[in-house]
Amino acid sequence: MKALVATDYQPLDRLTLAELPKPAAGPDEVVVKVEAAALNPLDLMLVTGAAKGLFPTEHPLIVGMDVAGTVVEAGAGVSGYAPGDRVLGFVGQAGSVAEFTVATPGPRLAHRPQNLDAVHAAAIPESGMTAVCLLRAVGLTGGESVLVIGATGGVGLYAVQLAHALRARVIATATAQDADYICGLGAADTVDYRQSDVVEETLKLVPDGVDVVVDLVNRGEGLAAVARAARPGGRLVSPLSGPDDLGRGVTPVYIGSFVPEPGDLEDLASRAADGGLRVEIGARYAFGDAVQAVADFAGKHIRGKVVITVP
Structure with a gap:
């Protein structure tokens, strides 16, 4: 072959x-x-x-x-x-x-x-199941706010939609060209990472900080910097490695590889087939x-x- x-x-x-x-x-x-x-x-x-x-x-x-x-x-x-x-x-x-x-x-x-x-x-499969595992690992619930960094990538597009389906308020990074598209997926607000400081712009939208940061881009000390967008006692989840201490009581959650539960992939495929997942x-x-x-x-x-x- x-x-x-x-x-x-x-x-x-x-x-x-x-x-x-x-x-x-x-x-x-x-x-x-x-x-x-x-x-x-x-x-x-x-x-x-x-x-x-x-x-x-x-x-x-x-x-x-x-x-x-x-x-x-x-x-x-x-x-x-x-x-x-x-x-x-x-x-x-x-x-x-x-x-x-x-x-x-x-x-x-x-x-x-x-x-x-x-x-x-x-x-x-990989992107969708990773997004599911990230949101599950951090325990995102309805009514919470979440910042998705890397929202226009493979995992990010699913994370935005799945967080919105959980009735969370989603803030997503996107260029001006992608902003309307990302909002169409369920983001309430977007931050242009090319034109502004993501953390500062997020804190303008949610002055006390978001409940959850989903970072699909940064690693290492870069995660400590974006953790400032989380509220004191909030959570940050990433598929990449980073510091154990993010300060201000922010809990880091790192998943080196996704471990789906039975039915996760079937659910994603069913949602996509029915038009509920773009x-x-x-x-x-x-x-x-x-x-x-x-x-x-x-x-x-x-x-x-x-x-x-x-x-």
Whole structure:
């Protein structure tokens, strides 16, 4: 089969479409014929080795972790999935920018609703489940206020919508060009991070500070700086690492990798199929243009998800 491959830790422009053996389903695994795959920032870090301290990889590495497609083989012990089933899921380092991939039934794999196409389905798993886990980890509730930093990225677009669905007041970072779109997703206010200080502008909107800061951009001491936007005793949640002490009683919550609960992915897919969750496709590429897709994802500001379709 053909796949987008890194042969070692390497620059992104050295990725190639190469021939690899078609995977077989082991016990408790299914093989999926890929129809679409989406990119995430971690994919870039795995290729270059920027994340090798936390996520060492074996080579050749197939790029991509989000997939939508059709089951073509079910291994021993698999129940609930059979050849012909339409699915979406997160396959980790099994790789998804390929003609076939291997997935493990469980919380990270779900049946795809009939009215959810493969391109939009592939854009959901990692970003959508990360957003769910972030809001769950910090215990966001209705009536609270939340600042989402990185609101126009893959995770951020879901975080804004899911926080709004919880009846929280959402303040989101966005450029002037994206402000109307983000408000259409449920943000009550936006802060232009290119033109103003995010913390200062947030405190103008909520003088005592927001209850929760969801930061999808900063890490390390950068999180201590944005924690000033939280009220004393508030919470900050991030998928990146940061200080244990943020001052003023602000509680830090860090999730290094998302751990979804059973039904999370099914719920996201159902919401998307019913129109209750908007899935933004920022750019769509053919399989033959996969190397360019990675380059553009790394180098351009793209609102929403980058998806590669596989014939």
